Amino acid sequence: MTNQATGLSIAxxxxxxxxxxxxxxxxxxxxxxxxxxTELAHHAGVSAPTTSGHLARLVDGKLVLMEKQGRHxxxxxxxxxxxxxxxxxxxxxxxxxxxxxxxxPKDLAMRHARTCYDHMAxxxxxxxxxxxxxxxxxxxxxxxxxxxxxGRRFFAGFGIDLESKPRTARPLCRTCLDWxxxxxxxxxxxxxxxxxxxxxxxxxxxxxxSRALEVTRAGxxxxxxxxGIASEMLRPPR
Numbered sequence: 001m002t003n004q005a006t007g008l009s010i011a012x013x014x015x016x017x018x019x020x021x022x023x024x025x026x027x028x029x030x031x032x033x034x035x036x037x038t039e040l041a042h043h044a045g046v047s048a049p050t051t052s053g054h055l056a057r058l059v060d061g062k063l064v065l066m067e068k069q070g071r072h073x074x075x076x077x078x079x080x081x082x083x084x085x086x087x088x089x090x091x092x093x094x095x096x097x098x099x100x101x102x103x104x105p106k107d108l109a110m111r112h113a114r115t116c117y118d119h120m121a122x123x124x125x126x127x128x129x130x131x132x133x134x135x136x137x138x139x140x141x142x143x144x145x146x147x148x149x150x151g152r153r154f155f156a157g158f159g160i161d162l163e164s165k166p167r168t169a170r171p172l173c174r175t176c177l178d179w180x181x182x183x184x185x186x187x188x189x190x191x192x193x194x195x196x197x198x199x200x201x202x203x204x205x206x207x208x209x210s211r212a213l214e215v216t217r218a219g220x221x222x223x224x225x226x227x228g229i230a231s232e233m234l235r236p237p238r
Contacts (some may be wrong), residue, residue, distance in 0.1 A: 012061065013061065013063070013085075016057060016058060016061045016063060017063070017085070017086070017089070019054070021044040021045065021046045021050065021051070021054055022044075022054045022057070022058060024043050024044045024045060025040050025043060025044050025051070025054060025055070025058065025064075025075075026058070026063065026064070026077070026082070026086055027043075027086060028040055028043035028044075029064065029075065029076055029077045030077070030083055030086055030087075030115065030116065030117055030211055031115050031117075031206070031210075031211040032076075032115050032117050032118045033076070034067060034074035034075060034076040035074065035075055035076075036072065036073065036074060036075070037051055037052055037055060037073065037075065040055065040075060055075055058075075059075075062078050063077070063078055063082050064076065064077060064078055064082075065077070065078045077117060080117055080118065080170060080187070083116060083117030083118075084176060084187070087116055087121070087176050087177070087178075087179060088177070090179035091177050091179045091182075093179075108236070108237045109207065109210070109212035109214075109236065110122065110180070110210075110211060110212050111123060111180040111181075111237070112124065112212070112213075112215075112236050112237055113125065113204065113212065113213040113214075113215060114210075114211045114212050114213055115195070115206070115211045115213060116176060116185070116187070118191075118192040118195065118196075119176075119185075119186065119187050119188075119191030119192045119194070119195050120185065120186075120191065120194065120195045120198070120204075120213065121176070121178055121179075121180075121185050122178065122180060122181065122185075122213075123180070123181060123233065124213075124215065124223070124229070124233065124234060125178065125185035125186065125191075126178055126181045126183050126184065126185050127229045127230075127233055128185075128186065128194070128223070128227055128229065129175065129184055129185050129186045131227045131228050131229055132151070132186070132227070135150075135228070136148055136150055136151075137150055137151035137154050137155075138151050138173055138186070138190075140175055140184065143174055143175050144171070144173070144174055144175075145171075145172075145173030145174055145175060145186070145188065145190070146173060147162060147172065147173055147190065155190070155193075158197060158226070159197050159200075160190070160193045160194070160197055162190070166189060168189075170188060170189055171188045171189070172188055172189050172190055173186070173188045173189075173190045173191075174186075174187050174188040175187060198219065198222075201218070201219075201222060202216055202218050202219070203215065203216060203218055203219030203222045203223065204216065204219050214236070215234050215235075215236070219234065220234045220235070
């Protein structure tokens with residue numbers, strides 16, 4: 001049986017996300033990595049005991065999952081659906097009243113390429129989605145996507161198996177509205193597989209303590225030769 005959303009249940013979730021410290025915790029977990037309470041306290045900007053209280057509420061609200069490994073406890077987002085909510089809120093915040101805040105190197109790096117939970121976001125991700133669409137490998141309608149027969153052959157050659165039975169009911173191909181580009185990037189199982197394969201090939205690498213991704217020299221060649229993305233678009237902004 002599926003729980004029906006009510007005004008109260010929606011308000012409860014909104015209240016959990018609405019606290020600044022908890023919002024910082026959730027956005028730190030948008031990188032897709034499981035983090036310790038100590039690491040999350042640093043991101044939240046509050047003390048360890050206060051962070052533990054926030055984490056307990058987030059776990060109880062089913063926004064975050066806690067996993068034990070030996071003596072250590074790690075926390076991660078409960079599902080891709082939570083990441084989609086946070087990305088959507090990012091879009092609303094970006095569309096809100098303008099606030100003066102100087103743009104720094106970290107902001108530029110995040111807008112260039114970053115993780116959105118388990119798939120890629122930012123300028124490069126939007127360019128990648130455009131390329132796949134223009135070449136007829138995927139078809140996008142609203143938020144849903146379809147992989148064409150040519151697409152299945154292409155992704156198989158790229159090392160992504162779309163024929164095996166999925167382990168989850170998560171959609172294969174869907175899009176997210178990118179908060180920095182204000183256009184769609186690819187999510188779903190396909191988006192996650194593309195990021196994982198790009199990391200395996202050494203095309204992108206994560207930046208420590210950040211959701212930003214760095215495109216390597218091999219990645220500049222690979223994204224250009226495989227997906228036809230212009231090389232100047234792959235270089236980091238300065």
